[in-house]
Amino acid sequence: RPARRVMMFHGVDDVEMPVAAFERTLRWLAGRFNVVSLQALVEGVLAGRAPDPRGELALTFDDGLANHFAVAYPVLQRLNLPATYFVCPALIEQAKWIWNQEARERLKTLAAGARREFAQESLSMASADVEALVQRMKEVPIADRRRAEEALRARTERFAPSPLQRQRFDQITWSELERLDPALITIGSHTLSHPILPTIDDATLESEVRDSRRMLEQKLGRSVDLFCYPNGAQDERVHAAVARHYRAAVTTRYGLVPPDTDAHRMVRIPATPSLPMLAWRLHRPTA
Numbered sequence: 001r002p003a004r005r006v007m008m009f010h011g012v013d014d015v016e017m018p019v020a021a022f023e024r025t026l027r028w029l030a031g032r033f034n035v036v037s038l039q040a041l042v043e044g045v046l047a048g049r050a051p052d053p054r055g056e057l058a059l060t061f062d063d064g065l066a067n068h069f070a071v072a073y074p075v076l077q078r079l080n081l082p083a084t085y086f087v088c089p090a091l092i093e094q095a096k097w098i099w100n101q102e103a104r105e106r107l108k109t110l111a112a113g114a115r116r117e118f119a120q121e122s123l124s125m126a127s128a129d130v131e132a133l134v135q136r137m138k139e140v141p142i143a144d145r146r147r148a149e150e151a152l153r154a155r156t157e158r159f160a161p162s163p164l165q166r167q168r169f170d171q172i173t174w175s176e177l178e179r180l181d182p183a184l185i186t187i188g189s190h191t192l193s194h195p196i197l198p199t200i201d202d203a204t205l206e207s208e209v210r211d212s213r214r215m216l217e218q219k220l221g222r223s224v225d226l227f228c229y230p231n232g233a234q235d236e237r238v239h240a241a242v243a244r245h246y247r248a249a250v251t252t253r254y255g256l257v258p259p260d261t262d263a264h265r266m267v268r269i270p271a272t273p274s275l276p277m278l279a280w281r282l283h284r285p286t287a
Contacts (some may be wrong), residue, residue, distance in 0.1 A: 004041055004051045004257035008268040009061045012072040013168045021273035023075045028275055033057040037082040042248040045261055059083040062228055063098055067175040082184055086228035089215040090192035091171050098194045101169045104134050123147040142199045188226035190211050196231055197238040208243045239264055256285050279287040
């Protein structure tokens with residue numbers, strides 16, 4: 001299909017996307033599509049131009065992970081493929097994991113009974129399922145989520161990340177970001193600290209959206225005009241705040257980019273190490 005597509009990657013690590021599968025995937029994509037920067041794809045949409053007959057494809061990476069520098073970047077350099085990294089500058093500054101990644105790994109260390117007890121006391125749930133608990137923490141007001149986080153940390157005081165967990169969830173550093181070739185890697189905002197935006201008040205929303213751009217531009221000396229909604233979560237209030245400060249934004253909703261797309265609600269296609277599944281996702285127009 002001669003359409004525009006935006007690929008969504010998260011971790012490039014030994015679990016989610018092993019480096020050999022990652023390079024195989026990129027070589028396969030480069031052989032079948034015109035791989036362009038997200039800025040170029042957005043400009044084509046806004047100008048009303050038809051996509052390249054081969055189909056245009058932009059690569060995006062969420063969460064600002066250290067493995068984006070250590071693992072993904074050398075492959076992108078070797079293949080000369082542009083990409084956009086969406087990062088959270090406050091988490092980089094504090095060298096903290098994204099909250100839901102930390103919560104998930106801590107929950108996994110608890111026995112089912114202890115998880116159920118935590119769920120009842122902190123989230124008013126009866127479930128012991130890790131993903132259900134993380135999902136609930138995404139949905140509650142941010143003050144309640146933070147109280148649940150503190151309660152979880154108190155129950156898992158001995159938690160110490162393994163080398164594999166650090167490979168998967170450590171944040172990229174400022175020095176690593178500065179070493180990325182700006183001709184190849186575009187830096188976008190993923191908010192300051194990765195809250196679920198519809199759960200926060202207006203003042204916090206404005207700070208998370210506006211100040212993340214300011215901080216990145218001050219630290220890196222680059223223009224930052226692309227945004228990624230944490231967890232894809234948005235509503236009309238969030239959309240309006242993002243549109244005030246950025247030229248375009250991507251969601252986690254699936255799809256091929258339509259010609260009349262809202263540049264602040266751009267759909268994406270989730271990456272997978274399975275080439276047959278990836279081919280199917282790239283072909284079908286809707287989820």
